[in-house]
Amino acid sequence: MTTRTIVVVSGGLSVPSSSRLLADRLAAATQRSLAEREDDAVVETVELREHAHAITDHLLTGFATGDLRGVLDAVRGADGVILVTPVFSASYSGLFKSFLDVLEPGSLQAKPVLIGATGGTARHSLALEYAVRPLMAYARASVAPTAVYAASSDWADGDAQSGLAARIELAGSELADLVVGAPPVVVTDPFDEVTPFERLLSGDA
Structure with missing residues (x-):
């Protein structure tokens, strides 16, 4: 049995949040x-609302602070x-x-991704x-074909009756197929191959 790591990112702003649900x-x-x-x-779940200040700081300074560094590494x-x-x-x-703007370049490249959204009306699906x-x-992510949108009426009417449950199961199955078929994730340190200072001075870099 192979152990897979799934990072779940919820952009909900309220507590409780339909996006988190x-x-x-x-x-x-x-x-x-x-x-x-x-x-x-x-499964590792990330609530973006808990990192809102750190994300803004990253946009302004170009550096990840606090727990945000771990979140970015987890996604990668x-x-x-x-x-x-x-x-x-x-x-x-x-x-x-x-x-998404503060993710390091290549963090989602070829990575299996499932996208979802929530809103007050089905018109925004x-x-x-x-x-x-x-x-x-x-x-350049590898995105599951089924994207899942949940309107307020989906929860009010019961997700089974609205078809939300079926969409969730289909999307989860598609993501699982992508994960199983994807090559193992190899995370490299950009500082592993640092050009020696002597080569920089000699112009051979």
């Missing part, structure tokens, strides 16, 4: 699907990532985008396709 459901579905493939999964080293954002003004939240998915294409 959806993120947890997607993580559980992914764990079940990986177990069916005889793989174990360790994960076997799969689940990203969930609330929808504001028909698009992803500013905090969600800011977090296409935000996943015209806003979030293009971000993942830019990051």
